Every structure is written in C-alpha cells, then in structure tokens.
Amino acid sequence: MVTVNITVNGKPVSGEVESRTLLVQFLRDNLRLTGTHVGCDTSQCGACVVHVDGKSIKSCTLLAVQADGAEVTTIEGVANGSELHPMQQAFMDNHGLQCGFCTPGMVMTALDIVNRNGNNLDEATVRKELEGNICRCTGYHNIVKSVQAGAKNMGGS
Amino acid sequence: MYEFNYRKVDSVDAAVEAIQQADDGKFVAGGQTMLPTMKHRLASPSDVIDLGGIAELVGVCVEGDTVIIGAMTTHAAVAASAEVQAAIPALAKLAANIGDPAVRNKGTIGGSIANHDPAADYPAAVIALGATVKTSRREIPGEEFFTDMFETALEEDEIITAVTFPVAEMAAYMKFENPASRYAIVGVFVAKTGGEVRVGVTGATSCAHRGLQLEAALGGQLDASGIDAVELPVENMNSDIHASAEYRAHLVKVMTKRAVEACAQ
Ligand SMILES: Cc1cc2nc3c(=O)[nH]c(=O)nc-3n(C[C@H](O)[C@H](O)[C@H](O)COP(=O)(O)OP(=O)(O)OC[C@H]3O[C@@H](n4cnc5c(N)ncnc54)[C@H](O)[C@@H]3O)c2cc1C
Numbered sequence: 001m002v003t004v005n006i007t008v009n010g011k012p013v014s015g016e017v018e019s020r021t022l023l024v025q026f027l028r029d030n031l032r033l034t035g036t037h038v039g040c041d042t043s044q045c046g047a048c049v050v051h052v053d054g055k056s057i058k059s060c061t062l063l064a065v066q067a068d069g070a071e072v073t074t075i076e077g078v079a080n081g082s083e084l085h086p087m088q089q090a091f092m093d094n095h096g097l098q099c100g101f102c103t104p105g106m107v108m109t110a111l112d113i114v115n116r117n118g119n120n121l122d123e124a125t126v127r128k129e130l131e132g133n134i135c136r137c138t139g140y141h142n143i144v145k146s147v148q149a150g151a152k153n154m155g156g157s
Numbered sequence: 158m159y160e161f162n163y164r165k166v167d168s169v170d171a172a173v174e175a176i177q178q179a180d181d182g183k184f185v186a187g188g189q190t191m192l193p194t195m196k197h198r199l200a201s202p203s204d205v206i207d208l209g210g211i212a213e214l215v216g217v218c219v220e221g222d223t224v225i226i227g228a229m230t231t232h233a234a235v236a237a238s239a240e241v242q243a244a245i246p247a248l249a250k251l252a253a254n255i256g257d258p259a260v261r262n263k264g265t266i267g268g269s270i271a272n273h274d275p276a277a278d279y280p281a282a283v284i285a286l287g288a289t290v291k292t293s294r295r296e297i298p299g300e301e302f303f304t305d306m307f308e309t310a311l312e313e314d315e316i317i318t319a320v321t322f323p324v325a326e327m328a329a330y331m332k333f334e335n336p337a338s339r340y341a342i343v344g345v346f347v348a349k350t351g352g353e354v355r356v357g358v359t360g361a362t363s364c365a366h367r368g369l370q371l372e373a374a375l376g377g378q379l380d381a382s383g384i385d386a387v388e389l390p391v392e393n394m395n396s397d398i399h400a401s402a403e404y405r406a407h408l409v410k411v412m413t414k415r416a417v418e419a420c421a422q
Contacts, residue, residue: 019163043193055262061192065163132257
C-alpha cells in the first residue's frame with residue numbers, strides 16, 4: 001500500500017491505496033465523492049473528467065499515486081454551497097441533460113473549455129472540444145447550447 | 158488491473174536503473190495507452206516506473222533550424238507552443254488533433270512513438286520530417302525507429318529523451334480519422350525539407366513508413382497530379398471493421414493529395 005496526499009476541492013485528504021488504484025476509484029470509494037462517474041473502460045467516454053492542477057483529465061486513466069501532491073477539483077467542488085455554478089445552471093436551463101450520467105464530465109470539460117477559449121464560444125469550437133465526452137441521450141445539441149450559455153454567464157454578461 | 162510496484166523517478170539514469178532491477182518493468186509516461194492496456198490485462202508489469210518526475214524531459218525549444226521536443230512533453234503543450242506553431246505549424250496542428258483535450262493533457266510524444274500504435278499520428282511526422290529520436294543511449298533516425306506494429310528499435314531499458322525535428326520549408330498532415338477514437342484510419346504527412354519532398358504514412362499498414370512510391374510520383378515537387386496513377390499494394394494494407402484494405406489504399410492517395418495541396422497553399 002502507498003500513502004497519497006491530495007488536495008480535493010480545496011481540502012487536503014490522505015489515504016492508503018494500492019498502486020493500481022485509479023484516481024476515480026480513490027475519489028468514489030475512499031472519499032465517497034460519487035459525482036465522478038465511470039462509463040467505459042477504454043478511456044473514451046469522459047464521464048470521469050476532473051481537473052488536476054487546473055487541467056481536465058480522465059480520472060479513470062490516472063493512478064491515484066500519480067496524483068499525489070496534486071490539487072484535484074471534482075464536480076462536487078464546483079457549486080458555491082447550494083448555489084449552482086453558472087455552468088451547472090446553464091445545463092439546467094437549456095435541458096443539457098437527460099439521464100445525467102455524462103453530465104459531471106461534461107461540466108468539468110466545459111469549464112476547461114472556458115479556461116482555454118474564453119467566454120465567447122462558437123458552436124464549432126464547443127463541438128470539437130467535446131470530442132472526449134460521450135452522451136447517449138441528448139444528441140449533444142442542448143449540451144452545446146448549455147456550454148455556450150454557461151460560458152457567457154461565467155463572463156458575467 | 159493486476160497490482161504492481163510503483164516507482165516515480167526524477168532522472169533518466171534512475172529510470173534505467175529501476176527498470177534493470179525490475180523483473181518485468183514498464184515505463185509509464187502519460188499513461189493514456191499504458192493504463193487502458195493494463196486495465197484490460199493485456200499488460201501486467203511487475204513494476205511501473207513513472208517518468209513523470211523527470212523535469213528535463215519536458216519542454217520545447219528551437220535551436221537554429223531544429224525543433225527539439227522533450228519526450229514527456231504533452232500533446233496539449235506541443236499544440237499550444239508558439240515556437241512549434243511558428244517553426245512547424247503542421248506539427249502543432251497534428252498534436253492539436255490527437256484524441257480529445259483530456260487525452261492531450263496527459264499523452265506525450267515519447268509515449269506515442271514508443272508505443273507505435275499503427276494508427277498513431279506522430280509517427281507520420283517523425284518519418285516525413287526526417288526527425289531523430291534521442292534516447293538514453295543513442296540517436297535513432299526517425300525512419301528506422303518504427304519496426305512493426307507496436308514494435309520499435311528501442312531496447313527494453315532504453316528511454317526516449319527527446320525528438321528533434323528539422324524545420325521544413327512546407328509541411329502538412331491530413332488524417333482520415335476514426336470518428337470515435339480520432340485515431341488515424343489513414344494519416345499522411347507530407348514535408349518539403351532542403352529541396353526533398355518526403356511522405357510519412359500511418360494507419361494504412363502494420364507499420365508507419367515512408368511512402369516511397371508516392372514520393373517517386375511527386376518527384377521532389379509539391380504537385381499531386383501524378384498520385385492517382387500510383388498503384389499501392391492492397392495486400393499490405395490493414396483491414397478491419399473501420400476500413401477495408403482497398404479503402405485504405407484509396408485513402409492513402411486521397412490524403413496524400415490533400416496534404417500536398419495544403420502544403421502548396
Ligand atoms: C481516447 C483516446 C484517444 C486517442 N486518440 C489518439 C489519436 O487520435 N491519435 C494518436 O496518435 N493517439 C491517440 N491516443 C493515444 C495517445 O496519444 C497516447 O498518449 C499515446 O499513445 C501514448 O502516450 P502516453 O504518454 O500516454 O504513454 P504511456 O501510455 O504512458 O506509454 C505508452 C508506451 O510507451 C512507453 N513509453 C512511454 N514513454 C516512454 C519513453 N520516454 N521512453 C521509452 N518508452 C516510453 C511505455 O512504457 C508504454 O509501453 C488516444 C488515446 C486515448 C485514450
């Protein structure tokens with residue numbers, strides 16, 4: 001077993017894990033942060049996207065030990081108490097989800113898109129940037145709208 | 158995934174030593190291929206040696222007419238590098254179209270070429286640009302690096318430290334991508350360097366290679382008019398659920414023409 005020290009959603013946590021423990025398993029099983037989902041075993045679906053040191057990564061494709069010393073943000077760290085983050089609110093307002101399974105990964109990826117591309121996103125950019133996030137319900141249309149609206153609202157306009 | 162001993166090292170020497178001491182050790186770079194492979198139990202190393210702590214392997218620099226990319230530089234970093242964008246824009250664009258943003262934030266150039274997936278993008282650039290693969294013990298010409306599907310010239314305990322790319326006069330990469338994974342069903346990189354036009358082909362056959370017949374048809378010019386007449390051996394092409402051998406042979410020529418046209422623009 002190895003000890004890992006990770007800052008998750010601003011709080012330092014530590015745990016004993018096997019070397020093979022994936023970051024997503026550590027988040028879900030050790031910390032009970034079950035908002036981060038696992039939708040595939042081929043690193044393709046994006047339901048497990050979290051931010052590690054400010055960058056979007058697939059937490060099913062990173063060992064917990066590799067995140068030792070890192071700052072991790074999960075979907076649970078996005079809202080301000082009971083007040084939804086503007087990106088979460090945009091998914092609600094634009095019907096950007098149906099079953100909701102892919103939504104945490106979509107929101108985390110959306111925040112990364114805004115970090116790198118700013119608040120004014122055209123549809124083509126959003127569609128290209130969402131290539132690593134798979135949704136089986138919505139046909140993506142309203143997800144794209146949500147990301148654009150959320151990005152705009154994050155800019156305060 | 159089976160359990161293993163995990164070791165993070167902070168120097169190339171320490172990594173080489175760690176792998177020599179292990180029963181069946183493997184390096185991990187970005188883990189974007191290694192971890193899925195281990196999850197599926199297609200690999201079960203006794204020891205995983207993490208190259209993530211070796212700072213000297215990360216970064217891009219341009220020296221004269223050469224772009225040097227450290228082995229642990231991520232696809233996202235290459236795509237975003239102003240230096241690569243200025244020196245070899247086609248290379249930055251190639252990196253920007255590997256997989257998806259999260260994969261690009263972890264996956265590395267060293268891992269991509271060491272793995273030599275026959276559908277990976279970088280190998281086409283390494284071959285067409287006449288790059289050199291620098292390792293912990295030698296320099297390997299890009300053209301000789303890829304030996305067969307998932308096989309390279311690397312020894313078990315040899316680490317890629319950097320890839321050096323001569324700056325091309327003109328270059329372009331065109332891939333016909335798998336819409337789910339973004340891997341190349343066929344990818345063709347065309348580069349004009351020092352008066353010579355080279356073609357690197359990935360995805361089409363079991364091994365990334367120079368398109369010598371295509372190069373002959375181009376005859377050192379960025380003029381694609383001779384490409385249609387090239388007869389590529391269909392029996393060498395990969396065939397799977399994504400594309401038949403005949404279709405791949407056709408795509409190689411189409412992608413070559415598009416890359417040549419993109420160069421000429
Ligand atoms: C969903 C998805 C989509 C993808 N799409 C594409 C795509 O469109 N195009 C594409 O080209 N690739 C694609 N990839 C692969 C991606 O580019 C990987 O990053 C790459 O294949 C491996 O790089 P890595 O740094 O993650 O290496 P790892 O997975 O860590 O390692 C891969 C192999 O290389 C060895 N290795 C790593 N670094 C070194 C080194 N410095 N010296 C010696 N050996 C080393 C390891 O031991 C291992 O055998 C995709 C991957 C995923 C998960």
